[in-house]
Amino acid sequence: MKRILISGILAMMFAVSMPNVLKTLYAEEKAALSAEEAADALKKLEEAQQKLKRVVQNIPKIENGGSITGKVTCKRERTNENVVVFLEKVDNNDFPPPTEHAVVDQLNLTYVPRVVALQKGTVVDFPNSDAVRHNVFSPPTAALQFNLGTYPTGVIKEVKFDVLGETPLLCNVHAEMAGYVLSLANPYFAMTDKEGNYTINNIPPGKYTVKTWHEKLKELSQEVTVETGKTATIDFQLARRR
Structure with a gap:
């Protein structure tokens, strides 16, 4: 009887203490860095953001193409970047995907880049650099449902995005991590910079x-006519989804 009682008490103590243990481990994982370590971590993150492509596409070369350019303003957002501007349909949307892989890294508990736009059929590499x-x-x-399991630093896993639409990226280990992969039907798309500027080149006239x-923001659309050797300008002002 005493053994049963002691076992029950120990089980209760273990159940109560486990959340605290997990919290302690998580706190240790995110322990404050020294000023030098923090600066080095920030430098690595900025370098990764600049190095890795946010757009992966395979645009055919044509001689009589035109362009679309413009600026997107994001209301109540700190920056105008990471807006994808794309053509809904070009011919029959039958374009071979790029052989180049997109890359979404994991660094400083962050998905880098946070947003990637790619052509349907593109393979995405998910390295763990943390x-x-x-x-x-x-x-x-999500448009594409998958789970890569838990894996350590240095490992790279890949996923082929053979569907259309938005796929949010999450992490079972770190709830604060979030990213997005947007799969598109054709290669005619671009992503805005911090100022909201974008350009789509080599578009067939039409x-x-x-x-x-x-x-976060509401989708907008506009009609446009692209002429040979000319550039059409289209601006957007995006507001929150209701």
């Missing part, structure tokens, strides 16, 4: 519907 383990997965509402995508 000193901790990560688990990359997408929620049930009439098109231009659309926008942002992780």
Whole structure:
């Protein structure tokens, strides 16, 4: 009877202490860095953001193409970047995907880049460059559902995005991590810079519907006519989704 009682007490103590243990481990993982370490971590993150492509596409070379350029303003957002501007349909949207892989790294508990736009059929590499383990997965509402499991630093896993639409990226280990992969039907798209500027080149002459995508803001669309050797200008002002 005493053994049973002691076992029950120990089990209760273990159940109560486990959340605290997990919290302690998580706190240790995110322990404050020294000023030098923090500066080095920030430098590595900025270098990775500049190095890795946010757009991966395979645009055919043509001689009589035109362009679309413009500026996107994001209301109540700190920056105008990471807006994807794309043509809804070009011919039959039958274009071979790029052989180049997109890359979404994991660094400083951050997905880098946070947003990647790519052509349907593109393969994405998910390396873990952090000193901790990560688990990359997408929620049930994602265009492409997958779970790569938990894996350590230095490991690279890949996923082929053979569907259209928005795929949020999450991590089972770190709830604050979030990213997005947007799969598009054709290679005619671009992503805005911090000022909201974008340009889409080598577009076959014709009439098109231009659309926008942002992780928080409402999608907009406009009609445009692209002429040989000319540049059409289209600006957008995006507001929050209701």
